[in-house]
Amino acid sequence: MSTIDATIPVPSARQGFLDGDESLRAWLSTRDHKRIAILYALGITGFFFLGGIAATLIRLNLVEPNGLLLNAETYNKAFTFHGVVMVWFFLIPSIPATLGNFLLPLMIGARDVAFPRLNLLSWYLYMAGGLFTVAALLAGGVDTGWTFYTPFSTMFSNTNVILVVVGVFITGFSSILTGLNFIVTVHALRIPGMTWFRLPLFVWSMYAVSLVMVLATPVLAMTLALIGLERLAHVGIFDPALGGDPLLFQHLFWFYSHPAVYIMILPAMGVVSEIIACFVRRRVFGYRFMTYSILALAVIGFLVWGHHMFVSGQSMYASMVFSILSFIVAVPSAIKVFNWTATLHKGDITFEAPMLYALGFVGLFMMGGLTGLILAAPALDVPLTDTYFVIAHFHYVMVGGSVMAYLGGIHFWWPKITGRTYPEGWARSAAVLMFFGFNLTFFPQYILGYEGMPRRYHSYLPEFQILNVLSSAGASILAVAYLLPVAYLLWSLRRGGTAGDNPWGARGLEWQTTSPPPKENFRRRPVVREAYAYDEPAP
Amino acid sequence: MSALSSLPQASSIAPQVDALFWFMLALCVIVVLGVLIAITVYSVKYRRGSPADRSGRLAQSTGIELAWTLIPLALFIGVFTWSLFVFARMRSPPEDSQTVYVIAKQWMWKAQHPGGQREINALHVPLGQPIRLTMTSEDVIHSFYVPAFRVKQDVLPGRYTQLWFTATQLGNFPLFCAEYCGLDHARMGGNIVVMAPADYSRWLEGHGGAQSLAARGATLFRNHGCSGCHGANASVHAPDLDGLYGRWVQLVDGSTVIADDRYIRDAILLPKQRLVAGFAPIMPSFSGQLSEEDLLALIAYLKSTSSTANDPPAIGSESTHEHD
Numbered sequence: 132m133s134t135i136d137a138t139i140p141v142p143s144a145r146q147g148f149l150d151g152d153e154s155l156r157a158w159l160s161t162r163d164h165k166r167i168a169i170l171y172a173l174g175i176t177g178f179f180f181l182g183g184i185a186a187t188l189i190r191l192n193l194v195e196p197n198g199l200l201l202n203a204e205t206y207n208k209a210f211t212f213h214g215v216v217m218v219w220f221f222l223i224p225s226i227p228a229t230l231g232n233f234l235l236p237l238m239i240g241a242r243d244v245a246f247p248r249l250n251l252l253s254w255y256l257y258m259a260g261g262l263f264t265v266a267a268l269l270a271g272g273v274d275t276g277w278t279f280y281t282p283f284s285t286m287f288s289n290t291n292v293i294l295v296v297v298g299v300f301i302t303g304f305s306s307i308l309t310g311l312n313f314i315v316t317v318h319a320l321r322i323p324g325m326t327w328f329r330l331p332l333f334v335w336s337m338y339a340v341s342l343v344m345v346l347a348t349p350v351l352a353m354t355l356a357l358i359g360l361e362r363l364a365h366v367g368i369f370d371p372a373l374g375g376d377p378l379l380f381q382h383l384f385w386f387y388s389h390p391a392v393y394i395m396i397l398p399a400m401g402v403v404s405e406i407i408a409c410f411v412r413r414r415v416f417g418y419r420f421m422t423y424s425i426l427a428l429a430v431i432g433f434l435v436w437g438h439h440m441f442v443s444g445q446s447m448y449a450s451m452v453f454s455i456l457s458f459i460v461a462v463p464s465a466i467k468v469f470n471w472t473a474t475l476h477k478g479d480i481t482f483e484a485p486m487l488y489a490l491g492f493v494g495l496f497m498m499g500g501l502t503g504l505i506l507a508a509p510a511l512d513v514p515l516t517d518t519y520f521v522i523a524h525f526h527y528v529m530v531g532g533s534v535m536a537y538l539g540g541i542h543f544w545w546p547k548i549t550g551r552t553y554p555e556g557w558a559r560s561a562a563v564l565m566f567f568g569f570n571l572t573f574f575p576q577y578i579l580g581y582e583g584m585p586r587r588y589h590s591y592l593p594e595f596q597i598l599n600v601l602s603s604a605g606a607s608i609l610a611v612a613y614l615l616p617v618a619y620l621l622w623s624l625r626r627g628g629t630a631g632d633n634p635w636g637a638r639g640l641e642w643q644t645t646s647p648p649p650k651e652n653f654r655r656r657p658v659v660r661e662a663y664a665y666d667e668p669a670p
Numbered sequence: 671m672s673a674l675s676s677l678p679q680a681s682s683i684a685p686q687v688d689a690l691f692w693f694m695l696a697l698c699v700i701v702v703l704g705v706l707i708a709i710t711v712y713s714v715k716y717r718r719g720s721p722a723d724r725s726g727r728l729a730q731s732t733g734i735e736l737a738w739t740l741i742p743l744a745l746f747i748g749v750f751t752w753s754l755f756v757f758a759r760m761r762s763p764p765e766d767s768q769t770v771y772v773i774a775k776q777w778m779w780k781a782q783h784p785g786g787q788r789e790i791n792a793l794h795v796p797l798g799q800p801i802r803l804t805m806t807s808e809d810v811i812h813s814f815y816v817p818a819f820r821v822k823q824d825v826l827p828g829r830y831t832q833l834w835f836t837a838t839q840l841g842n843f844p845l846f847c848a849e850y851c852g853l854d855h856a857r858m859g860g861n862i863v864v865m866a867p868a869d870y871s872r873w874l875e876g877h878g879g880a881q882s883l884a885a886r887g888a889t890l891f892r893n894h895g896c897s898g899c900h901g902a903n904a905s906v907h908a909p910d911l912d913g914l915y916g917r918w919v920q921l922v923d924g925s926t927v928i929a930d931d932r933y934i935r936d937a938i939l940l941p942k943q944r945l946v947a948g949f950a951p952i953m954p955s956f957s958g959q960l961s962e963e964d965l966l967a968l969i970a971y972l973k974s975t976s977s978t979a980n981d982p983p984a985i986g987s988e989s990t991h992e993h994d
Contacts, residue, residue, distance in 0.1 A: 203853050276850050282827065283810040283852060287776075371828025377811055378826070411716075417730045420739075442813065442848075443824045444831045447761045451754060458746035462739060469738045472705055475712035477727035482713070490709060497705060501698040504746070508753035511691050513760060514820040517813060517848040581691075582677050583817025585848045588856035592844065594676070 147550060147647030162247035163650055168233035170254050175229060176617075178220035178261060183613065185213035190606040193599045198590045206589035207274040208290070214277025219299050220261050222533055223391060226398035228257070228309060230540045231337045233548060235313060237641035237648060238334050240322025240657050245315035253305040253312070260302030267294035276587060278388070281369035281380040285361040292362060296355045303348045310344030313337050324659035328422070331639055331662045332415060335422050336401025339429040343390045343397070347433070351387035354380065381443055385436035393432040395529055396496070397425060399536030400467055403489045406543050407471055409637040410486035411478030414663040417470045424463030431460040441512045450509050457507035464500050468493060484558035488539025491566045495531025499524055502577065520580025523573045531569055538616060545620065546630030550646045553623040557615065565612035571605025638664050680839040680864070681819035686756050688820070694749060760821070763834035767802035771883070771966040774805065774812035774825040776851055777858035782966060786886060787877045791860030793845065795837055796870035802834040804931055808962055813849035816862055824849055830931045837864040887971025890964055894956065908953070909946055915976035920947040934969050
C-alpha cells in the first residue's frame with residue numbers, strides 16, 4: 132500500500148494534514164478542508180454537550196410532577212436553549228460540516244472543496260452565531276421555544292429573543308455557504324472517471340442536503356429578520372393586534388424547518404450506507420434506487436410543511452393535501468430501510484462499532500419514521516400533536532437516527548482522520564449502551580404522549596410520573612454513553628494503535644491515501660471504480 | 671381496545687380515532703418486527719466465517735424494489751383515506767350542536783354559556799349533547815386539548831377557531847393547553863365536567879347569569895350606539911342586522927361573504943376591511959372599546975335575531991368563505 136510515486140517530492144512520506152504548522156494562528160487561518168472539519172468538530176462537540184446539559188436539567192426536573200429543581204421560568208429557558216442549540220448548532224452542521232467537509236473532496240478525488248476561503252468563512256459564521264446564542268444564555272436566556280411562535284416571541288416574551296434570532300440568522304449563512312461550496316465541488320471537482328452514478332451515497336447525500344440548505348435557509352433568515360423587525364419596530368407582520376397573521380409565521384417557519392429535518396437525516400443516511408456496505412463487504416443493494424430516494428426526499432421534503440399545522444387553524448383542505456404528501460414522502464425512506472436490510476443478504480458481515488451504530492440507526496430511524504406516519508394522518512395528529520408522542524417521534528429520528536449515524540461515522544473514519552485506532556471493546560460497549568439508554572429514554576415518551584401529556588410542561592399530573600421517571604433513568608444511561616466516546620477517543624489520540632491506510636478494507640477513494648491524509652489529499656492518483664466495488668480486490 | 675390504555679374514550683369521536691390508531695400501530699409493529707427479524711437472521715446467517723451459501727447474490731432487482739415502493743404507497747393511500755373520513759367528521763359539527771364560547775388568555779380558560787353562565791378553567795357539558803366551542807385568545811396562541819375526547823384545536827388571537835365533541839362518559843376529564851404560551855403554560859389547565867342532562871340543567875340554573883349572553887349583547891348593542899344606525903328606526907342609512915347571521919352578504923368589490931362569527935367580529939373591529947355593497951363607509955372601528963367577551967355577546971345577540979337558528983355550516987376551523 133505504501134509504494135509512493137517517486138516523482139512527487141514530499142517532505143515526508145507519512146506527513147499528514149495534522150503535521151506542518153501546528154500554531155493556533157495556522158489553524159484559525161487554514162483553508163484545508165480537513166482542518167476546517169476538525170475546527171467544526173470541536174465547535175459542534177462543545178455545543179452538543181451544552182445542549183446536553185440543558186437536556187439533563189429537563190430530565191432531572193421531570194422526575195417530580197411539580198418539577199424537581201427548576202422553576203417554570205428556568206425550565207422554559209432550558210428547553211428553548213436545548214432546542215436551539217441542538218437543532219442549529221449541532222444537528223444541522225454535524226455531519227455535513229465535519230464528516231462532509233473532511234470526506235467530500237477525498238471521496239471524489241479532489242484536493243479541496245471548490246472555495247476553501249468560503250469554507251473557512253462558514254466556520255467563522257457558525258462560531259459567531261454560536262457566540263450570540265451563548266451570549267443570550269449568559270444574559271438570562273430565552274423562553275420562546277426553538278420554534279419562536281408568534282405573537283409570543285414578538286410581542287409577549289421579555290427575554291433575549293433578538294440575540295438568539297441574530298445568532299441563528301448568522302449561522303444560517305454558514306449553512307448556505309457550505310451548501311453552495313459542496314454543490315460546486317461535486318459538479319466541478321470530480322476526478323476523471325468519477326461519474327455521477329459512481330459517487331458514494333455519502334456524496335449523493337451531501338449533494339442533496341446542500342440543495343436543501345441553499346434553497347430553504349434563506350426563508351429562515353427572512354422569517355427571523357421579520358421577528359426582529361416586529362419586536363423592535365412593531366411592523367405588524369405576525370401579530371394580529373397590529374394587523375398581522377400568526378399563521379403566516381408558522382407557514383414561513385415550517386417551510387424552512389421541515390426541509391431542515393432532511394438536512395439532519397439525509398447525511399445520516401449517507402454515512403450509514405457507507406458503513407453497511409463496508410462491514411457487509413457488498414455493494415449497497417439497489418444503488419440507483421438509493422440515489423433516487425435521496426433526491427426524492429430532498430424535493431418532496433419541501434412540500435410537507437403544513438403537517439406541523441393540522442390543529443393550527445389551517446383550512447381542512449390544506450391539511451388533507453399536506454397529509455397525503457407526508458405519506459408520500461415516507462415512501463423513499465421506506466425504500467432505504469428495506470435496501471439496507473437487503474444489503475445484509477449473502478454478505479460477509481462483521482460487527483465492529485461503526486456497524487453497531489449503523490444497525491442501531493436503521494432500527495431507531497425506522498421506528499421514528501413509522502410513528503411519523505401516524506402523525507401524518509390528521510385524525511391522529513389532532514390528539515397527538517404537541518404531546519410527548521411528537522417529542523419521542525422526532526428524537527427517534529434526530530437522536531436515534533442522526534446522532535447514532537454521526538457517531539458511527541466518527542468511529543468509521545476515525546482511523547482515517549487521526550491515523551489512530553480507537554479501542555474496539557470500549558466503542559462497542561458504548562454503542563450498545565447508547566442503544567439501550569436511548570430506548571429507555573424515549574420509548575416511554577410515546578406512551579406519555581398517547582396518554583395526553585403535552586410537551587413543554589414544567590409540571591404535570593401525577594399519573595404521568597412513572598413514565599417520566601423511566602425516561603429520566605434512561606437519560607442518565609444515555610449521558611454516560613455519550614461521555615464514554617469522548618474519553619476513549621481522546622485517549623486514542625495518544626495511545627491508540629497506528630491505523631493503516633485502509634484498516635477496514637473499504638473501497639472509497641478516501642481509503643487509498645494515507646491516514647491521516649496529506650495536506651494535498653492524494654500523493655498518487657487514486658484508482659476510480661464503481662462505488663462499493665467490494666467484489667473486486669482493493670486497489 | 672381502550673383496555674390497553676388508561677386513557678378513557680369519553681367522546682363520540684374517540685373510538686373512531688383509536689380504531690385508526692391501533693390499526694396503524696399494528697401495521698408499524700408488523701413492519702418493525704419484519705425488518706428486525708430480517709436483520710437478525712441475516713446478521714447471524716451471513717456473519718463472517720459462517721458456512722452459509724453466498725452465491726447468486728443480487729446487487730439490485732427492479733422487481734423487488736418496485737414491490738417495496740408500490741406496496742407501501744398503496745397501504746399509505748388506504749390509511750390516508752380512512753384518516754380523511756375521521757378527520758372530516760372531527761371538523762364538521764353536527765347541526766344540533768350547542769355553542770359555548772371559550773376565551774383563552776395567559777394562563778386561564780374562560781367559558782361562556784349561551785345562558786350567560788361563566789366559568790374559569792372548567793367547562794360543564796351535558797352527556798350526549800354535541801358541543802361546539804367557538805374560541806379566541808386575548809394574547810398569544812393557546813391550544814384547547816382534552817385527551818379523553820381526542821380533540822385539540824389551537825386558539826388564536828384575532829380570529830375564531832372551532833372544535834366540537836359529544837361527551838359519552840360522565841365524569842371529570844383534564845383539559846390542557848397544548849401550545850406553549852409562556853411562563854405558566856403547564857398550569858393552564860382545567861376540567862371538563864360531563865353531567866347527566868338533568869344535572870346539567872340544574873347546574874345551569876344554579877349558576878345562571880343575570881342575563882343570557884344574547885341579552886347582554888342586546889344591552890351592548892344599545893349602549894355602544896350600534897342601534898342608533900343599525901336599529902329598525904335609525905335615520906342613518908346602515909344595514910339592518912336583524913337576521914343577518916348566517917346570510918350571504920354582497921360586498922362592494924362584487925364578492926360575497928357569509929356573515930359568520932369571524933365576519934361580524936371583523937366588521938366591528940375593522941369596518942373598512944370588507945365594505946358592504948350599497949352603503950357609505952361611515953362606520954367607525956370599535957377596536958379597543960369592546961373586550962373579547964363583549965364581541966362574543968354581540969355575536970350571540972345577532973345570532974338570536976336570525977331566523978336560521980343554526981350556525982352556518984362550518985367546514986374547517988378557518989372560516990374564510992370569500993367567493994372572489
